[in-house]
Each structure stands twice: as structure tokens, then as C-alpha cells.
Amino acid sequence: MKATEIESSTTERQAELPSLIEQFTSHDGVHATDIPSLYFVRSSNTTVPIYQVHEPALCIVAQGRKVVILAEESYYYGTSDYLVVSVDLPISGQVIQASTDAPYLCLRLNFDPHQVLDLINEPACSANSSTGSRRGLYVSQTNSLLLDAVVRLVRLLERPQDIPVLAPLVIREILYRILQGKQGESLKQLVMTGSHSSRIAEVIKRIKQDYDKPLRIEELSQLASMSPSSLHRHFKEVTAMSPMQYQKQLRLQEARRLLLSESADAADVGFQVGYESPSQFSREYARLFGLPPIRDIKRLRVDQDYLQS
Secondary structure: OOHHHHHHHHHHHHHHHHHHHHOOOOOOEEEEOOOOOEEEEEEOOOOOOEEEEEOOEEEEEEEOEEEEEEOOEEEEEOOOEEEEEOOOEEEEEEEEEOOOOOOEEEEEEEOOHHHHHHHHOOHHHOOOOOOOOOOOEEEEEOOHHHHHHHHHHHHHHHOHHHHHHHHHHHHHHHHHHHHOOOOHHHHHHHHOOOOHHHHHHHHHHHHHHOOOOOOOHHHHHHHHOOOHHHHHHHHHHHHOOOHHHHHHHHHHHHHHHHHHHOOOOHHHHHHHOOOOOHHHHHHHHHHHHOOOHHHHHHHHHOOHHHHHO
């Protein structure tokens, strides 16, 4: 295919995807679909930063623009980019371009690392010999082959009877296209048995499991078969933060969720997520979210955009 034909195909798919998503998003919010791992997000307005622990997924903005912040790093992406999160990461995301006439529209396809591992056993996807750690989040440029597969996946929603047979095949193709992309090696390293990144992924699972317990670096080092200094270095390469900072983000995001979902005392919630000092909990909460717990929750309860996202 000639370069001009590829560019034309990409433009056509970029124009088609928003209209397809709009068929299944009549109002703002996150919309599940008949394909269990596929979700659509719609917002008619720009938003405040929305905090979450993002699970492995591909995100493609069909219309509008967004910024994702990981630790102190900012990742901007719009209609010509895609975002890949390859390991559970505490992030904040903010829609920065949206309007009633042209709402922000995004497609999120969750995936399991085992799906990627199955693919890299194929000769065309084999990883290189490097076992170095790679960042667990990146933005890359979309291309016609990836967009074509994504559009075909969304079109399956118009023929639900085809989903059980065809959706797994198209999702496999989408993951293949990501692995073939310029930054596909980052995703490969996180699922390759024995790589530094895959060992850090195991440490992340343990911290998530025991987020409310004291962090024991010696135990995590043994789990990763690394020295404490090596663990810190590789953990930061994957997550952009230290194990302690990662745990703190998990604790504070869970505390915010609990405060929003129940009528609980802030000090009690702090204890639930692992803090022994109410003053330390309040101080670190305000440092992350901008306000102390009670004032922050009052603000969020009147911010419907946040609650719907």
C-alpha cells in the first residue's frame, strides 16, 4: 500500500470511530459493552483530574484530548495517538478538550498479560534479548492497521451474534499490532518470564494485595530476586515512583473511594488503609488531592462529572 493510501485509510478510520462510539454512548460516563473487555467513555465537558489505579488496557481517543499523569510525568494524547498501560498503575487522568457539540469519546480495551504472553511466543512477536525494565505506560502514534482492527471490533457490537467467535480474534490482532508498534518492546518485557519488568509486576501484585500492611522491602526483594537497591531502581523504571510512593498512592486512592461511598469518619478510613496517625493521613491526603479529606469529599459530591467518570 502506498504512503498516500495508508494516510487516507488512517484518516477514514479516525473519522469513522467517533460516529460508531456515539451510537453506544447516549450520555456522559463510562459505558460497558457486549464485549466484556471493551468500554466507551464520553464527556461533554473538560474534567477535573480523576484518580484511579489503571489496569492493563489500550486507550484510544476518538474525539477530544486527554492528559494522564503518572507520578510527575505527563502524557498527552488525542486522536492520532493511543495509550497503553501494561501494569496496574495509580494515575490521574483529565479530559482537556471536550464540548457539547464535540464530546470527548474514548475507547478502552482491557487486556490480560497472559493474552500478550501467548502472542510473544509467535516468531513475529518474539522479544529481543534485553531484560531491562521499561515504563509500564506509554503513548504511541496510531496507524491504519491498528485503527482498522479497532473499528472492526466496535462494528461487532452491531452484530452481537458474531461477538463470541470473532471478538477474541480481533482483540488478538489488536494486541499483535500494539506489539509490532515502535514501543511494543515495553509491553513484551512486562510479561516475559524472568525479565526485570515481569518481576516488578509480581512485586506490584504483592503491594496491591497487602497495601494496608507495613511495606517490607526485604520480602519484596526476595520475591523479585533482587537486592533492595536493584528493586528500587527497577521499580521506579516501571512505575516512575518508589515502592513506598506506590503504596501511598494506593492507600490514598482507596481512602478517597471509601469516603465517597460511605459515611465514614476520616480518621477511621485512614486506619483502614494502613495509616496509624490521623494527622499524617490528613497531611498526605491533602498533598495528593489538594484538600484535606472532609473538604475534598464535599467538593467531589457536588462535582457530578467526577462521580460519573
